[in-house]
Amino acid sequence: MPDVTFTVDGKKLTAPAGTLLIDACRKAGIEIPAFCYYPGLSLQAACRMCVVRQEKVPKLQTACTTTVAEGQVFITESPEIAQARKATIELLLGNHPLDCPVCDAGGECELQDMTFKYGAGESQFVEVKHHRDEQQWSPAVFYDRPRCILCYRCIRMCGEGMDVWALGIHNRAADSVIVPNVLGTERGGQQLDCEQCGMCIDVCPVGALTSGSYRYKTRPWEMNHVSTVCTHCSDGCKVTLGVRQANDGSEIVRADNRDKSGINGDFLCAKGRFGFDFVESPDRLTQPLVRNARGRLEPATWEHAIRVATGKLKEIRDTRGGNAIGVVGSNRTTNEENYLLQKFARTVIGTNNIDHERTTDYASFARALAGHTGKTASLRDIAQACAVLLVGGSPTDEHPLLAWLLRTNVRLNRARLYIANSKTIKLARQAKATLDLRRGGYDKLITSLDSGRTEFSKAIFAEESLIVIFGEEFRGPAVENLIAWGLKRDNVRFAYLGDHSNSRGAADMGLFPDLLPGYIPVTAPGAFAEYPNLPAAPGNSLPQMLDAAAAGDLGALLVVGANPVSHAKLDPSILQHTFLIVQDLFLTETAALADVVLPAASLYEKSGTVTNTFGDIQIVRKAADRAGVKPDFEILVRLAGGMGIDVSTLVPFGKRGTTGDLGQSRGAQSGEADRHSVWLEANGLEPKLSPFDPLAALDEIERLVPGYTLDRVNLFAGNDVHTEPASPGPESGFVPVSALTAPELVVPAHDTLFTSGALGRYSRALGQLEQHQANELAKSELAKSAAD
Amino acid sequence: MVIDDQTCMVEFALRTMSFYAHESCGWCIPCREGTDWLKKTLTRFHAGFGTRSDIDNIQYLAENMLGRTFCPLGDAAAMPTIAFVKKFRKEFEDHLNGMPCPFAREGVPQLTVV
Ligand code: SF4
Ligand code: SF4
Ligand code: SF4
Ligand code: SF4
Numbered sequence: 056m057p058d059v060t061f062t063v064d065g066k067k068l069t070a071p072a073g074t075l076l077i078d079a080c081r082k083a084g085i086e087i088p089a090f091c092y093y094p095g096l097s098l099q100a101a102c103r104m105c106v107v108r109q110e111k112v113p114k115l116q117t118a119c120t121t122t123v124a125e126g127q128v129f130i131t132e133s134p135e136i137a138q139a140r141k142a143t144i145e146l147l148l149g150n151h152p153l154d155c156p157v158c159d160a161g162g163e164c165e166l167q168d169m170t171f172k173y174g175a176g177e178s179q180f181v182e183v184k185h186h187r188d189e190q191q192w193s194p195a196v197f198y199d200r201p202r203c204i205l206c207y208r209c210i211r212m213c214g215e216g217m218d219v220w221a222l223g224i225h226n227r228a229a230d231s232v233i234v235p236n237v238l239g240t241e242r243g244g245q246q247l248d249c250e251q252c253g254m255c256i257d258v259c260p261v262g263a264l265t266s267g268s269y270r271y272k273t274r275p276w277e278m279n280h281v282s283t284v285c286t287h288c289s290d291g292c293k294v295t296l297g298v299r300q301a302n303d304g305s306e307i308v309r310a311d312n313r314d315k316s317g318i319n320g321d322f323l324c325a326k327g328r329f330g331f332d333f334v335e336s337p338d339r340l341t342q343p344l345v346r347n348a349r350g351r352l353e354p355a356t357w358e359h360a361i362r363v364a365t366g367k368l369k370e371i372r373d374t375r376g377g378n379a380i381g382v383v384g385s386n387r388t389t390n391e392e393n394y395l396l397q398k399f400a401r402t403v404i405g406t407n408n409i410d411h412e413r414t415t416d417y418a419s420f421a422r423a424l425a426g427h428t429g430k431t432a433s434l435r436d437i438a439q440a441c442a443v444l445l446v447g448g449s450p451t452d453e454h455p456l457l458a459w460l461l462r463t464n465v466r467l468n469r470a471r472l473y474i475a476n477s478k479t480i481k482l483a484r485q486a487k488a489t490l491d492l493r494r495g496g497y498d499k500l501i502t503s504l505d506s507g508r509t510e511f512s513k514a515i516f517a518e519e520s521l522i523v524i525f526g527e528e529f530r531g532p533a534v535e536n537l538i539a540w541g542l543k544r545d546n547v548r549f550a551y552l553g554d555h556s557n558s559r560g561a562a563d564m565g566l567f568p569d570l571l572p573g574y575i576p577v578t579a580p581g582a583f584a585e586y587p588n589l590p591a592a593p594g595n596s597l598p599q600m601l602d603a604a605a606a607g608d609l610g611a612l613l614v615v616g617a618n619p620v621s622h623a624k625l626d627p628s629i630l631q632h633t634f635l636i637v638q639d640l641f642l643t644e645t646a647a648l649a650d651v652v653l654p655a656a657s658l659y660e661k662s663g664t665v666t667n668t669f670g671d672i673q674i675v676r677k678a679a680d681r682a683g684v685k686p687d688f689e690i691l692v693r694l695a696g697g698m699g700i701d702v703s704t705l706v707p708f709g710k711r712g713t714t715g716d717l718g719q720s721r722g723a724q725s726g727e728a729d730r731h732s733v734w735l736e737a738n739g740l741e742p743k744l745s746p747f748d749p750l751a752a753l754d755e756i757e758r759l760v761p762g763y764t765l766d767r768v769n770l771f772a773g774n775d776v777h778t779e780p781a782s783p784g785p786e787s788g789f790v791p792v793s794a795l796t797a798p799e800l801v802v803p804a805h806d807t808l809f810t811s812g813a814l815g816r817y818s819r820a821l822g823q824l825e826q827h828q829a830n831e832l833a834k835s836e837l838a839k840s841a842a843d
Numbered sequence: 844m845v846i847d848d849q850t851c852m853v854e855f856a857l858r859t860m861s862f863y864a865h866e867s868c869g870w871c872i873p874c875r876e877g878t879d880w881l882k883k884t885l886t887r888f889h890a891g892f893g894t895r896s897d898i899d900n901i902q903y904l905a906e907n908m909l910g911r912t913f914c915p916l917g918d919a920a921a922m923p924t925i926a927f928v929k930k931f932r933k934e935f936e937d938h939l940n941g942m943p944c945p946f947a948r949e950g951v952p953q954l955t956v957v
């Protein structure tokens with residue numbers, strides 16, 4: 056659209072013709088009040104708050120539906136307009152309960168703000184207000200009709216945004232109410248059968264929709280708001296945690312992303328929004344446990360637990376060699392922790408026996424893309440792509456943010472979505488064309504794409520640029536074939552779907568027996584030359600380690616944030632000859648068998664970086680705190696220290712390094728470290744990072760890991776920074792990965808909207824939502840069979 | 844519309860507003876809340892429980908609905924209401940001080956209010 060020039064409040068503005076006046080004004084810093092307008096959702100013109108005066112037009116016009124054209128003249132603030140807005144608020148307040156002192160929205164309520172701004176402070180209303188009892192629609196969603204201003208944001212968010220369409224309006228005039236999709240027979244029996252994402256609560260401008268987990272808990276100004284990254288799926292939503300002081304540290308009371316920072320904007324799914332309460336679970340480990348002489352786990356001090364663990368590790372390493380020890384890493388720990396873990400395994404223990412529970416085959420992805428740059432797609436690329444081919448996967452359940460971005464891109468930008476799947480997935484509703492792979496399966500895909508006969512293949516062929524997103528259905532050679540197919544064309548980029556919040560980071564950081572960070576083979580000559588005593592031969596994969604344990608050949612196993620006993624459905628007795636050390640949040644099936652259990656901090660209680668499945672790195676900021684636990688990073692440094700290692704060889708801090716000030720604890724990451732360095736500087740000494748500061752490791756990651764060239768300013772500002780699994784050419788130090796990847800090692804988690812491995816199991820909120828949805832499903836099936 | 848001088852204008856305003864309050868779809872705030880509020884006030888007023896400030900408030904509310912609604916239903920409700928108050932203020936005032944409708948006192952049959 057060509058630009059047009061128009062006048063607002065005497066200022067000349069320029070915008071593409073057809074832009075909504077409200078958007079054009081906001082862009083120019085002119086705020087126009089709005090209740091019903093919500094960017095990205097359909098227009099309502101219902102609240103009449105955005106009225107402005109347009110020259111030569113008799114009535115006030117709504118800025119949310121007026122499109123700009125050449126030469127128009129608008130006034131957005133005048134006594135007449137202020138009066139109109141004031142009157143609208145007075146009318147709203149007529150039936151409004153004004154229970155602000157107890158209302159969740161109090162302090163961040165758009166109605167409060169507008170009342171304050173337009174001064175509708177006196178009420179002429181003396182009639183009896185409409186009252187309706189509050190309703191609970193699900194464990195997550197409560198509705199308080201008296202506070203509802205009927206802006207219909209919730210309805211549109213659920214329908215247009217989520218494609219769930221669970222909300223609607225009943226009755227008319229002043230009796231209008233918002234209703235959920237399951238209408239009860241008796242009063243208050245209404246229920247929501249939906250994705251329980253809480254987006255409706257999030258966009259509600261007032262306190263009409265409130266969240267089961269947050270309501271009546273706190274006031275907004277009592278919280279600190281910390282922006283970090285969701286710990287559940289691998290999409291990496293930015294999440295703002297509302298944190299409050301509690302007796303045993305600090306407590307997370309809310310999660311949202313109202314500031315719309317990050318790739319996800321205001322989007323969060325049920326897990327990100329409600330599934331943070333696992334950190335508060337009564338089952339949380341807060342003390343190290345050591346198995347006593349009678350074979351029972353009993354609480355111990357950190358010093359004792361570390362001494363027992365390192366004593367045994369050292370003994371086994373020194374008597375039986377490093378290869379008698381295995382290390383299993385996590386899909387949820389930070390990049391720095393993963394990096395440190397493999398470095399610990401390789402240089403302190405001296406083994407390549409390191410692996411993680413692989414949920415997708417990133418190693419094949421990296422190998423297939425070796426030598427190519429600009430061929431991976433970030434989430435932002437996907438959000439703006441003209442055409443996307445989605446092969447396999449089930450984003451609505453397993454990658455809610457990806458599904459949201461694809462839906463939004465189709466809805467607002469008319470992107471073309473093509474879906475090839477062996478199942479029917481919900482996103483097919485947004486697809487321009489689908490290819491049914493029920494018969495023939497994914498092997499048939501490329502032939503079918505190349506055939507040029509079907510409408511589907513013709514449409515794909517006609518696309519000038521394409522992003523191909525594929526799921527774990529593709530592993531090993533299948534990944535390479537698909538990527539080879541795409542690389543033959545000019546403008547194809549790829550994304551590969553893995554499962555957990557830092558599965559990609561675990562792979563990128565070399566939690567592999569045969570691959571170093573950056574997918575460099577351990578066998579590559581000269582790779583990571585600065586690592587002391589790097590073993591040259593590939594180590595054992597996770598199943599191989601477990602086999603060795605069963606055969607009595609594995610002296611010790613260090614498991615960090617993983618649960619192989621449950622994951623691989625192990626017979627617990629196979630670990631009886633292995634000294635087992637587990638770092639975890641909970642006494643999982645694996646931790647219960649351990650000799651030493653070290654209570655770890657969750658992602659919300661530490662800082663560092665994580666990489667989502669698209670390769671976008673984001674910064675993780677410590678939000679909550681829990682007495683007794685330590686971040687895995689610090690635990691690893693302590694383990695290394697306990698094994699008599701010069702910690703500065705492991706974590707490069709300070710110029711000369713030091714043998715680690717192990718006296719520092721949790722506070723060392725923030726205030727304490729700052730005060731420490733102020734003191735050092737004042738005394739003419741060299742300021743040093745604490746050895747427990749993960750950012751010290753980030754430097755080394757950047758220096759040694761191909762592809763992790765980071766735009767620090769953006770990263771630290773909280774933006775996502777895209778990386779690629781490989782950089783081109785041997786001159787940059789990159790060596791193509793070895794052929795040693797085994798697709799059968801990949802076990803996808805297939806999490807649903809309400810499950811998230813161990814974290815999900817310990818989240819009460821997610822448990823309740825899962826139960827609620829199971830009940831709704833049972834009810835609807837009952838109704839269906841009754842109808843048949 | 845022709846109305847004879849035996850019709851109570853307050854009652855007529857109430858009847859009119861009751862109609863619009865019922866017909867309002869509820870989409871936009873001025874119409875949904877305005878018709879509801881006016882109906883409530885007029886009901887009370889007509890029953891003899893009005894105050895002098897109600898008269899001004901009725902006019903204020905109607906004037907603030909006029910031209911501000913999504914569709915013309917709001918205008919249609921507001922316009923006659925403004926006229927009733929402006930042109931028949933006396934009849935409104937006759938309802939004050941706890942007095943029942945003067946027309947009812949004289950035995951004029953009441954309009955049915957929906
Ligand atoms: S919704 Fe807003 S105005 Fe209404 S009671 Fe809550 S805080 Fe007060
Ligand atoms: S929770 Fe999400 S899916 Fe459920 S009604 Fe609200 S917006 Fe719709
Ligand atoms: S519940 Fe909230 S979002 Fe929905 S219509 Fe009412 S005020 Fe608007
Ligand atoms: S989509 Fe994934 S990253 Fe985003 S809130 Fe949900 S679980 Fe967390």
Ligand code: FES
Nearest residue numbers: 089100102103119
């Ligand atoms: S924002 Fe324009 S009418 Fe509500």
